[in-house]
Amino acid sequence: MSGVNTAGWRPSMNSTEGVATGPVTASGDRALMLEEPLIFELDGEGKWGVDIDACERPMASALAKFARKAAPALPGLTEPEVVRHYTRLSRQNYGIDLGPFPLGSCTMKHNPRLNEKMARLPGFADVHPLQPQKTVEGALEVIEQLADWLITLTGMASVAMSPKAGAHGELCGLLCIRAALDARGETRDIVLVPESAHGTNPATAAFAGFKVQTIPATPEGRVDVAALKEKLGPDVAGVMITNPNTCGLFEPELKDIADAVHAAGGYVYCDGANFNAIVGRVRPGDLGVDAMHINLHKTFSTPHGGGGPGAGPVVLSEALAPFAPLPFVTRGADGSIHLVEEENRGEGHDRAFGRMVAFHGQMGMFTRALAYILSHGADGLRQVAEDAVLNANYVLRSLDDVLEAPFGASGPCMHEALFSDAGLPEGLSTLDIAKGLIDEGFHPMTVYFPLVVKGAMLIEPTETESKQGLDRFIASMRRLAERAKAGDESLHAAPFYAPRRRLDETRAARKPVLVWKGDQTEG
Amino acid sequence: MRYLPLTPADRASMLETIGAGSVDELFRDVPEAARQSGPIAGLPMHASEMAVERHLSKLAAKNLNAGSAPFFLGAGAYRHHVPASVDHLIQRGEFLTAYTPYQPEIAQGTLQVLFEFQTQVARLFGTDIANASMYDGSTACWEAILMAARITRKGKAVLSGGLHPHYGEVVRTMAKFTKDDIASLVPELTAEADDAAVIAAIDEATSSVVVQYPDIMGRIPDLAAIAEAAHAKKALLIVVVTEPVALGLLEAPGHLGADIVVGEGQSLGVGLQFGGPYLGLFGCSEKFVRQMPGRLCGETVDAEGKRGFVLTLSTREQHIRREKATSNICTNSGLCALAFSIHMSLLGGEGLARLAARNHDRMQAVVHRLTQIEGVTLLSDAYFNEATLVLPREAREVVRDLADRGVLGGVSLGRLFPEHGALHNGLLVAATETVSDEDIEEFATALAAVLEGERA
Numbered sequence: 013m014s015g016v017n018t019a020g021w022r023p024s025m026n027s028t029e030g031v032a033t034g035p036v037t038a039s040g041d042r043a044l045m046l047e048e049p050l051i052f053e054l055d056g057e058g059k060w061g062v063d064i065d066a067c068e069r070p071m072a073s074a075l076a077k078f079a080r081k082a083a084p085a086l087p088g089l090t091e092p093e094v095v096r097h098y099t100r101l102s103r104q105n106y107g108i109d110l111g112p113f114p115l116g117s118c119t120m121k122h123n124p125r126l127n128e129k130m131a132r133l134p135g136f137a138d139v140h141p142l143q144p145q146k147t148v149e150g151a152l153e154v155i156e157q158l159a160d161w162l163i164t165l166t167g168m169a170s171v172a173m174s175p176k177a178g179a180h181g182e183l184c185g186l187l188c189i190r191a192a193l194d195a196r197g198e199t200r201d202i203v204l205v206p207e208s209a210h211g212t213n214p215a216t217a218a219f220a221g222f223k224v225q226t227i228p229a230t231p232e233g234r235v236d237v238a239a240l241k242e243k244l245g246p247d248v249a250g251v252m253i254t255n256p257n258t259c260g261l262f263e264p265e266l267k268d269i270a271d272a273v274h275a276a277g278g279y280v281y282c283d284g285a286n287f288n289a290i291v292g293r294v295r296p297g298d299l300g301v302d303a304m305h306i307n308l309h310k311t312f313s314t315p316h317g318g319g320g321p322g323a324g325p326v327v328l329s330e331a332l333a334p335f336a337p338l339p340f341v342t343r344g345a346d347g348s349i350h351l352v353e354e355e356n357r358g359e360g361h362d363r364a365f366g367r368m369v370a371f372h373g374q375m376g377m378f379t380r381a382l383a384y385i386l387s388h389g390a391d392g393l394r395q396v397a398e399d400a401v402l403n404a405n406y407v408l409r410s411l412d413d414v415l416e417a418p419f420g421a422s423g424p425c426m427h428e429a430l431f432s433d434a435g436l437p438e439g440l441s442t443l444d445i446a447k448g449l450i451d452e453g454f455h456p457m458t459v460y461f462p463l464v465v466k467g468a469m470l471i472e473p474t475e476t477e478s479k480q481g482l483d484r485f486i487a488s489m490r491r492l493a494e495r496a497k498a499g500d501e502s503l504h505a506a507p508f509y510a511p512r513r514r515l516d517e518t519r520a521a522r523k524p525v526l527v528w529k530g531d532q533t534e535g
Numbered sequence: 536m537r538y539l540p541l542t543p544a545d546r547a548s549m550l551e552t553i554g555a556g557s558v559d560e561l562f563r564d565v566p567e568a569a570r571q572s573g574p575i576a577g578l579p580m581h582a583s584e585m586a587v588e589r590h591l592s593k594l595a596a597k598n599l600n601a602g603s604a605p606f607f608l609g610a611g612a613y614r615h616h617v618p619a620s621v622d623h624l625i626q627r628g629e630f631l632t633a634y635t636p637y638q639p640e641i642a643q644g645t646l647q648v649l650f651e652f653q654t655q656v657a658r659l660f661g662t663d664i665a666n667a668s669m670y671d672g673s674t675a676c677w678e679a680i681l682m683a684a685r686i687t688r689k690g691k692a693v694l695s696g697g698l699h700p701h702y703g704e705v706v707r708t709m710a711k712f713t714k715d716d717i718a719s720l721v722p723e724l725t726a727e728a729d730d731a732a733v734i735a736a737i738d739e740a741t742s743s744v745v746v747q748y749p750d751i752m753g754r755i756p757d758l759a760a761i762a763e764a765a766h767a768k769k770a771l772l773i774v775v776v777t778e779p780v781a782l783g784l785l786e787a788p789g790h791l792g793a794d795i796v797v798g799e800g801q802s803l804g805v806g807l808q809f810g811g812p813y814l815g816l817f818g819c820s821e822k823f824v825r826q827m828p829g830r831l832c833g834e835t836v837d838a839e840g841k842r843g844f845v846l847t848l849s850t851r852e853q854h855i856r857r858e859k860a861t862s863n864i865c866t867n868s869g870l871c872a873l874a875f876s877i878h879m880s881l882l883g884g885e886g887l888a889r890l891a892a893r894n895h896d897r898m899q900a901v902v903h904r905l906t907q908i909e910g911v912t913l914l915s916d917a918y919f920n921e922a923t924l925v926l927p928r929e930a931r932e933v934v935r936d937l938a939d940r941g942v943l944g945g946v947s948l949g950r951l952f953p954e955h956g957a958l959h960n961g962l963l964v965a966a967t968e969t970v971s972d973e974d975i976e977e978f979a980t981a982l983a984a985v986l987e988g989e990r991a
Contacts, residue, residue, distance in 0.1 A: 051651050051880050061881030062618055064889045064968065067896035071784075074917035075895070078755050080786045080888070084658045088883020091620050098648075098877060102629040105644030109628030123632050124538055126584050131808075132622070135595025140608040141810030142946045143599065144938040150597030151809045157594075164577055176670035176811065177866035179853070190712050215853030215863035221713045224858040262564035293562060298569045309866065317625075317870025318645035319635040319830065320668070321812030337708070354704065355953035366708025370611055370673035370701040370799070371810025383591060389581030390574035392536045398558045399541050405561055406549045424553070424561040446638070456638055461854075478540035479549060505838070510640035513838035520835035520847040524824060526664045527654040 045511070048100040052528050056087020061094050085531065104511040105318070106455045112477055112485050114407075116428045116458035116470025117210065117258055119288050119310035124387065127314065127380035136379050141371035145351055151375065152349045155341045158382045162306060162327055165393070166287075167297025170333035172326045173341065174373035178285055181305025181324025182216040182252070184337060184368055188303055188328060189250050189279045190220060191335035191365035200249035200278065206235045208259060208462040213252045213283060222249060229464045233259035233419040233430070241272050250279035250302070256286045258462040259419055260404065260428035260470065270300025279303070279332065287311045288474070289401055289427035292394030302329040308374070312381035323377035334363040339372055399475035400427040403482060407471055410486045414493040418465050427474070433467035440496045440503060442467040447514065448495070450507035452488035536581060601807060601943065605974035605981075607901070609921040609965025610751065610946040611672065611699050611777040612810065613802045615890075616969055621804050621877045625870055635830075635869070639845045640837075645869065646844035649832035652876040658884070659779060660796040661787025662818030667830040667846075668872040669815025669864065672799030673705040676745065676775050678817070678828040678862055679795045680706060680715070683743035683771040685826050685861070690715050692743045693736045693770075696722035696729045697750025699777055700951045706745075716740070724925065724948075724958050726915045728756035734764040741770040743795075748774050748788055749781055751951065752963065753922040754915045762792025771795060778802055779816065780967075781919045783884075783891025795819040803882075804874030814871035825851060828862030890968060894920035897966040904979045905964070910986060914961065921965035923948065926986065930962040933985050940981040 040047050071079070089097070106113070113120035131137060139151055159171045172188070175181040186203070193200055203217040206227045214224045225243055228236045235253060251273055255263045263269075270280045282296055282304035288311040296304050308314050309322035316322075328336055340352040340361050352361040388396060401424075408429035412420045416434040419425070433442040446456035446469070458470040473482055496503060507513065541549075546558070555561055562570065574580065582590075601614050608614070625631065629644055636642030636649075649667045656665035669675040680692045692710075694703055694717060703719055710717045718741075720732050728750050737744055744765045749755045762772045774788035776798035782788075788796045800814035801807075817829060824831075825848065833847035853860040882890060898920045906913050910927035926933060930947035937944035948961035966975075 048647070050647065052654065056883055058885075060883055060886040060889075061620070062616075062886055062890070064886065064893050067892050069896055069899055071892070071895060072899060072916060072918070074915075075755070075784070075919070078785050078917065080782070080784060081790075083783065083884035083888040084655075084787070086655055086658055086879060086882075086884040086887070088886045089880055091618070091881065094877060094880050095620050095624065097880070098624045098630075098873075099627065101644040101647055102624075102627040103644065104641075104647070105629040105633045106638075106641040107629045107632035109632045113632075113634065115634055118634055120632075120634055122538060126587060128626065128631075130588065130591045133592060133595040134600040134602055135592075135598040137806055137808055138600040138602050138614070139598050139809045140601055140606075140614065140807050140943070141612055142608055142610055142950065143601075143943055144935050146935075147599035147938050147943065148809065150594040153594050153597065154591075161578065165575060176674065177864075179863045179865045180670060180674070183863060187708075187712055210865075211852075211854035211857050211860070212863050212865050214858035215856070215860040218858040218860075219713075219863045262562075264564045264566055267566060267569065290565070292575050293571050294565055294569050295571060307866075315631045315870070316634050316866075318630055318633040318642075318648070318873065319869030320867040321670070321869070321871060322866035323812075338704075353950075354700075355950055366711065367701060367704040368674075368708065369705065369811070370671055370699065370813075374811040375809035376812050379591065383587050386579070386582050386587045386590060387538070387584070388536065390576075390578040392539070392581040394571075394574060395536060395539055399539055399546075401561050402541070402546060402549055402553075402558055405553045405555070409553045423564065424555065426564075447640070450638065450641055455634075455641065475539055475541070479542075479545040481540075507640050511643050512640045512841060512843040515639045515837045515843045515845045516835045517845050517847065520833040520845050521850075524831070524847055525834040526650075526824070526831055526847075527657045528650070 046100050046103060048097060050528055051097055052087055052530060054087060054089060054093060056089050059090050060088040061091045111454055112473065112481055113455040114457050114471045114473050115455060116472040117285060119472060119474060121313050121474035122476035123313055123315040124384060127383040130383045131376045131379040149349065152341050152351055154378055154382055156343050156349050158378050159341065161385050162325055165291060166304065166327045167295030168327035169330045170328045170336060172328060172336035174337060174339065174369050175305065175324040175326055176369055176374055177320065177322035178305055178307045178324045179212040179216055181326045182212055183220055184326045185281045185303030185305060186216060186220040187365050188332040188335045192332055193249055200247050202248045204240060204243055204248060204251040206253065208257055208464045209252060209254055210258065210283060210285060232422045233261050234263055237265050237269055240269060244272060244276035248276060248278045250281055252281040252283060254283035254286060256289045256426035260425040260430050261419060262426055266299045285310060286427060289397055291397045293397050302332050308377045308381040312384045314377040314380040321374060321377065323374035335365045337366055337368045338364045340364065396475050403473040403475060403477055404429045406482060407473055407486060411489055414490050428470055428472035430465060431469040432465050436496045437499050442469050444503035444506065445469065445492050445496060447506040448492045448503050449488065451509045454485055454488060604941050604943050605977045606943045607945045607964045607966060607978060608943055610951060610963050611799060612807055613778055613965060613967055614807055614969055615802050615967050617804055617806055617878060618881050621874050624877055625874050630873055636846060639843065643843060646832050648873050648876055650834065650844050652872045653832060655876055655879045656816050657818050659782050660818040661789025662796050663821035664824060665818035666827055667832050668868040669817050669829055670868060671813040671815045672775065672777055672797065673702045675797035675815035675817050676702045677706050677709050679773045679797045680743055680745065682826050682828060683773060683795060684715060686823055687742040687769060687771060689740055689742035691740045692717050692745055693733060693741055694719045695733050695746045696720040697752060697754060697756065698745055698747045698775060699751045702775060722952055722955055722958060724914060724961055728754040730756050730761055733761055737764050737768050737770055739768055741768055743771045743773050745773045745775060748776055749919050752914060753918040755917050758788055758791035758793060773797065780891050780894055783887035784895060784919060800875045804878035805871045812868055812871055814868045814875055826861060827851065829864050829867060893968045897968060897970045898922065901964060901966045901975055904975050905982060908979060908983045908986065920967055921963060924962045924964055926960050926962055929959045933962065936985040937981050942978050942981040944978055944982060
């Protein structure tokens with residue numbers, strides 16, 4: 013025997029059962045389980061954490077009539093208090109740094125710290141978006157180099173870099189389609205969206221002024237191509253298709269769909285949220301796609317930061333490229349880089365449909381994504397897709413005997429494995445498995461999405477999970493599935509070990525309390 | 536590859552479990568014609584940390600960063616000193632590598648931060664409530680216009696000529712597609728903000744009036760008067776704040792009758808970053824809550840009765856309502872909201888007031904010194920930390936010449952408003968607490984030399 017603990021890193025994990033509960037503490041904390049009040053409830057009178065130089069002259073008299081009567085009622089705290097407040101709060105959060113985060117469709121992979129370091133170089137972080145161009149050549153080169161990589165990886169003609177996130181990229185793509193139709197003198201106002209699509213797809217189409225028509229899914233979890241073709245016609249501006257789709261499956265007929273859409277005068281928007289699965293192996297440009305956003309915070313691992321920021325550059329086909337919004341960075345034949353804005357749009361980009369953001373887009377994300385891409389290179393990115401797909405299939409085949417895999421029979425999945433609660437006894441559901449997983453020390457998978465599967469559990473392990481990590485996750489999932497199948501009602505009460513038990517969401521929505529009012533006396 | 540934990544042995548054993556002979560088999564649904572084989576053509580192979588760092592450091596070194604030159608740019612992005620603890624705390628992995636808090640039991644850190652952030656923004660703006668952030672000020676501005684149209688069931692927005700022209704462009708771009716009616720007032724180089732023109736443009740069809748405070752030229756509009764005129768026609772007043780530090784000194788828009796206040800939060804905690812990621816702020820009156828875009832965090836209790844926080848009212852949002860959602864926004868600016876919130880916690884209300892006073896103080900020093908130069912005049916004497924100087928000639932060239940002398944001397948109105956020739960002698964100059972007396976002197980010396988036509 014080697015002396016290695018083959019039972020796992022915490023062999024007596026469940027031994028707290030039967031052990032006497034400890035005392036109630038005066039503080040309410042329990043060792044490293046720390047509670048933290050709101051910052052407004054800390055004693056923030058007469059203190060500050062920033063020293064500010066004194067003023068040398070009185071306020072200009074012209075300003076007096078605009079002056080604020082009272083400073084905002086917000087506490088100030090010293091640095092030690094502030095550092096402690098946020099550090100204690102951070103410990104009530106689960107992040108990728110703590111363990112697997114298999115949130116399907118969200119691509120929670122490791123965030124390399126080199127990328128953080130690079131984005132913080134003063135030459136990138138401390139540069140103003142409106143500095144004269146000759147003082148920001150390096151920043152523009154980052155945008156141009158990343159754009160070049162994205163074009164090559166997708167086989168597309170061009171890329172609009174400024175959209176701020178995936179949904180914003182969708183909007184950019186649809187507005188390019190609108191602009192192209194306008195240029196053709198056509199008004200088509202219908203966009204076809206499969207029912208398995210992300211909620212952002214129909215929301216974006218509506219936001220861009222289109223009417224949405226839904227395309228059903230086949231029993232195999234793919235777009236119903238016949239139903240889609242039936243809907244094509246002179247009023248259809250385009251389709252929005254996610255590939256790989258939200259069931260974790262590749263849409264093998266995308267090229268065929270694209271040809272039909274083009275023949276009917278429409279355009280193909282591809283939701284690139286799942287590009288992670290095919291980067292380096294498939295170029296959307298070869299499948300007839302006209303526009304696709306790339307979530308840099310998914311495929312290229314810029315951190316999700318508790319909900320953002322992201323970045324959603326949109327690659328474009330020849331047909332849509334002329335309409336990409338301003339500002340726009342191009343490289344001239346002589347290798348020089350040009351920034352096209354409103355003042356010089358005549359110089360090669362005069363058909364831009366307008367502007368989507370105040371400045372250049374998510375520069376901080378561009379730097380991180382470029383560092384990620386350079387690190388992985390032409391060989392590593394391909395490996396990223398392969399390992400992501402391998403890990404997902406490993407999870408699929410390691411659990412499909414204990415959990416219902418609705419499309420498991422139709423072959424391998426791509427980067428995410430889809431299960432449902434169909435096989436669980438009455439009264440136990442996906443939510444219970446998810447909350448049980450929290451007690452097991454994992455972040456739950458995506459639940460109840462895609463909508464085409466009842467009680468969906470969408471597991472995306474990503475390529476940055478080790479086999480050992482996956483085996484641990486699989487063991488926990490198997491245990492939970494077995495408990496559920498045995499009718500273990502205690503799952504309804506999970507989680508037991510998280511900083512909070514299940515939260516009352518109905519109460520939160522019924523009478524919303526969105527800001528703290530603890531210092532305001534009842535009127 | 537340093538980021539990929541699977542070994543060749545792992546891969547082989549996993550393929551065996553799966554029952555596939557090779558990874559290629561897993562990609563069998565991809566049509567043959569669309570498969571790429573081997574490393575991606577035309578791109579370099581993987582690189583070490585050192586190599587990547589070398590490459591990017593070279594690119595970074597090609598830029599003149601704000602901290603290494605006398606720096607006076609604003610126009611919607613401001614350089615403030617960000618305390619060291621802010622960046623340290625946002626890099627805690629539990630914040631940095633967390634997702635949207637859809638599983639609240641293990642996301643109380645993010646959720647409590649968002650609740651605190653919403654409270655801070657609401658108190659700064661003087662609004663009842665605020666959301667958990669938007670992409671940036673410009674997109675928040677458009678969302679506010681849409682929201683006002685939903686509330687008033689009218690579709691015309693009046694944009695002040697003092698609105699940041701890029702914000703105006705975003706609005707006009709979007710409105711072109713949604714068919715909303717946008718009345719954009721012409722910006723003019725006058726001492727007063729265009730309150731009178733804004734008020735005159737409001738009619739019965741107007742759903743919202745959009746006014747920037749302070750405006751793009753640094754002037755301060757009379758919000759109370761505009762609010763009164765808007766409300767008389769059942770229109771909403773949307774106030775845009777691109778410099779939140781100003782609200783340490785200026786009355787909160789919500790206290791002056793604004794119905795929706797949006798803004799750019801980059802000034803606190805976030806930094807310049809060549810324009811992004813930034814932080815869209817969005818506050819409004821509580822009665823409009825169900826028409827708000829974006830995520831909202833609310834207080835509740837858990838099964839044991841302990842206070843906790845959740846994302847709430849999500850029936851407004853795209854993942855529930857799909858095409859009937861109030862907005863398509865999903866990912867927002869969570870980590871920037873955290874940075875803003877930490878910076879605000881370090882300042883407190885009183886600290887923000889002192890910071891604002893110091894900004895105004897520095898700007899007064901700049902105005903005092905630069906207007907000593909022959910031919911340079913101040914547009915309006917009511918300014919906060921940014922003002923328009925009128926030069927004896929077009930400012931665009933002057934800005935470039937100043938850069939040749941190593942001075943980042945503001946933003947020309949010509950770059951911001953290329954189509955409005957009457958503004959082109961305007962130079963927008965900002966000064967924050969980061970500006971030193973030496974910076975001001977260097978700026979003045981360089982500007983005098985450039986205006987006299989000396990070569991660098």
